[in-house]
Amino acid sequence: MRTSVSIFFLILNFTGYHAAAQDRHTDSLLEILHTSEHDSTRAHTLWMLSDLWADRDSAKAVDFAKRSFQYTEDKSLLRGLAHFYLAGAYYSYDRLKSQQEYMAADTLLARFTETGALQYRSRAWHNYGALEQQMDNSSAFVNILLTKAIPLAQAAGDGERVAWNYMDIGAVFMNYKDYVKAGQYYQKAIAILHNKQYNNRPVLAECYIHQAKAYVLQGRPDAADAPLQESFRILTSAGDSSYLPVYYLVRGMSHTRMHQWEEAQAALNTGLSIARKQRLAYDAISLQYELYEVYKHQHRFDKAKLALEEVYNGYREYPIAQNGRTILYELAQTEAALGNHPAAFSRLMEYTQLSDSFFTQKTGKEIADLETKYRIAENERKLLRLQNRSQLQQLLLYFGGVVVAFLAAFFIYVYRQRKKREAQRLYTMRQEQEIQITRAQLEGEERERRRLARDLHDGLGGMLAGVKLNLSAASHHKNERQQQDLEKVIGQLDDSVHELRRIARNMMPEALLRSGLTRALEDLCRSMDNQHMRIDYELLNLPENMPQQEKVDIYRIVQELLANAVRHSGATDIFLQCSGRGERFYITIEDNGKGMPDPGRHNEEGLGLTNVRSRVSYLQGKMELDSRPGNGTIINIEINVTGDKAL
Template sequence: MKQYFVHIIHIIYCALWCLVLALPARAQHVVDDRRLPDSLQRVLAKAGPLKDQTEALFGLSDYYSTRDTTKALDYARQALDRSKQDAYLSAIAHFYLAGVYFEFNPDRSQEEYLYAEKQLAKFPQPEALVYRSRAWNNYGALEQRRDNTRGYIDILINKALPLAQQAGDSTRVALNYHNIGLVLLNMGDYGRALQYFPRAIAIMEANTTVYADLADAYVLSARASLLQGKSAMAKPLLDKARKVLTPNPDSPYWPLYYAVEGAYYRAVGDRAKAHQSLAQGLILADRMQDRFEKRSLLYEQFNLYKDEKNYTAARNLLQQGLALEASFPLSKNKRQWLYDLAETEKQAGNMEAAFTWMRQYALLSDSIHANQTNTEIARLEAQFRTTEKEKQILTLEHEKKIDARDRKFQVLLLLSVIAGLLLIASLAVMRLRYRQRMAARREEEHQAELEKKNYAALMDGQEQERQRMARDLHDGLGCQLSAVKLNLSRINAESAREAQSLQLVTDQLDQSIRELRWISRNMMPESLLTLGLTDALKDLCGSVMSAQLRVVYNAYHIDAALPLSTQTMIYRMIQEIISNAVKHAGASVILLQCSQEEDRFFITVEDNGKGFDPATVQSGGIGLKNIRNRVEYFKGSLVIESSPEGTIINIELNVASAT
């Protein structure tokens, strides 16, 4: 019997993997949160907005969820009651209610997380995405506690992490990397765990705010390094974790820290420091009522006593751990405790006790295997039934398809005919509308051409009439007045009084002749006919200059071959603008610049007058209206900028359109 027992022990020893106790995934926490309840209570004391009040209740519920379940539940229910009228806040309230039930009612907790996630999915804001990521994370953590570790890592990778990335929350992404590393650590995949912990650490270290989760990542990364046999990598990580946690001696992360620190000292052979670290961790775990970390600390201490061959102390620690295991659902861990008890009793020479523990281990292993087998059989049966139903459904669907195929063909044929008729009708309507649009466009172009021709004829008629009147005034009346002046000059006055009277009449006659010549030149400037537009504009500027008015004129690249009608219309526009600046604006300086680039003619007139409102002048001013008509005739543009400091007029003409 002894040989059979030893054989069983050997087989089981080869099959077992090193125990890694499953750790719960934590939310983001500040290093020192001892003042948090007071600050949140002050928010509640103020009659602030509903969002501020409910967020304070959320914070209090989250704070007490690991310290005082009664208080945490009370705050969560208050938040749920206050947020009834706000669907978004109500969904978040269910999230925090799930957090309260996390430890003592996992089924209710998972229900609340799923409900909160479903309600939050209706809201697109990043905060809602973050809460959904947290809900899936915590739901998966409970699945891990149900011994469904692979289900948890699937949720992390396919649900929690993508939602955090979609929200653009780098801290939440880091926490998901942290939790993925934690699950891989629990699964014994230390190499891959050490790929995810550094990702989380890099993001958290770059954050301006230092969270206690960074210490947690350091400690777990150190644990993975120890389990890989890389003790030298663990110590710097533990030192960084201690630096983060030191400001808060009551941090719930200390027990885990001491558990890993004790494992480190055991790995490097410093058993005294290992005992000291583990004892400190157990004191804190008992004070914080942290059963989870206490279990981890007990197992590390058991390994330490086993190394020292103190089997009595090792057995006592294993029995404490086994008793503590009754409050956890992970049967695999319980199986490990039983196996270690059997091994410890064997090493102590208590073969009967070792056999008793090994029998319990074997029974539990058979039970686990049976449960897994039953689960697999149930899954296969469900899959078989689903396959049979799918076959029946496919058969019925095939028959329905055969019956419906003819009807579908007839319907498609009818729809095709209707679609063809509609297409033909649509094309006919579109063609008719196109013809109507083209006819309307041709009519508009014809009317515009007629208006242009009429306007050109009107302008030509006006200019011809002005030329005729100018010639009549100059050649007729002007000559007569000159003859009268000549005759008057031949009269000899007999007395000084008569000579004075005669001189007065002669002066008045000279004034009349000059006025007549000015009118004649304005009606048709002789320089425009003889010298061209450039010189005609120069004469125009010179004629209006006086002691009170200075006119600056510049001309560039003006084509002397422009048609006379075009030159005349440009001259009239500038004449009107200068006249307005002198008569109405009271300008003392006028700047005129004309230039030409191929078929584009540019006019800029700037004065320092008192300005005007183009909108009011447009409706009643004949001069400005004439200018606009001429600009439109040339298919050009007119821009007026006027203020009390002066006026700037920019005109661009297409002189090719007038030819």
């Protein structure tokens, strides 16, 4: 069993082995496979072999991954990992099968709450999204990272993986030239890595490099020097050369923007040499493109063309349309600068064919605008020619002008309505995405609350109860003084058990599960009532036929409101009223406390009120807050408890 566990953790770092040692590793792993008596060890060994061959022979990688299924049980954790590694074997040559296997892995691993299972689920969703990005669906990739990969990595406590995912989001924004937004996500990643004390880890170095690149592309090459120096310090300290090509790329870009051509070429050629030695194809492409930029600014178009053609040949392995358009357009410009006009025209036609629907629509609109302007100018010329004709002709022309104006107004109205509908559709899509993210966050919180409540109640609670029994048994054999001391300790232990169970009930109230919402709210109010603060409540017509999740959401809203009042208001009296009427649920809470300085400024509210607003928004409700310093606070909430979510 000890061998199996060690191999399991070895898999997480196995991809760092150098390609030159692959044959030796293959022999040693095959020896383990043939001599081991444990199925789990054989399965882990086969996965390592599959990873080892994934970049050299996909058929072998798939075969090793499939063989591991015979050593795993159906619906087990190991079976989920088997699907994960089979997906990795398919990754480079069969995207559809790879995505199917990643989803099969996630379905099986979702039954387990171990940290390793959460990490693998996060990796599975990340890789699934990366395949979407390879199919030029970057928006799906970003959505998957935000709603799946990042929450799972956070639940696993894997700060490094969270930072990696933030960097991937930053890279997408870089591809679409939103360098400010990209820089924000890189800064998020840096903050996480610093908090996790990864100050000398290569991942932090890469993050600094990307942040420097964002500065360069924003037109701030001077700001890039500090993060570049920090990244080089980390890489030198860690002895990791795999990130050096990207470092020299950004260093070269910085020199290019400052017109330091010789320094730029030196940095880029150094990076290109390292990338070729380490067979880092994508890094080599990026360095070649930046060399093209240097040659273009120096008007050395023959060298620029050679560099750009190498970039275009390598781009076909990483086909993102935005990159393809840029490369083809630059090739057309370079051919034109060399006087190769037929070749320039050919490249321009390829560029036009690759343009997506957005550019097609934009071009169509520009053509339509030109046609409208032409027609208006033509009508004006006709009017000038007909000025000296008869009165009847003038009247007819006037009537025609009115018709044209009416039609123009009509088309403008139709165009504006279409734009409004499109804006509304985009707004609705953003709202739906925000609701999905909110729901995922709330569900994650509830799952974590339930897990912690079970751990506290069943684990630590049981242990404390056992300690109490042992102390009680031991007290019978002690003298009177020792018995008094033990009874005092037992009393303190009783208080600790009661407090622990109170915390567990707050995290996942048993009354809500057993007796319904009304009983749970009554218990909540009674538990928070004390001699310094009285809580009066009125619960009218509370519907109990709601889905369980909606009951939990309402309970959490009331719990958060009462907790805020107890902690921050300084009130002596609190009144809570909850009622149901048809498809609506109403919550009102009043206190006689010190009030809030400026309740209209949402961005200065605490985390508690922010969580309440998130839940109210998800339940399609509204929240009103009335508070002034010294006059207490009144909060009214109205939410929907039926509709699509309740079906």
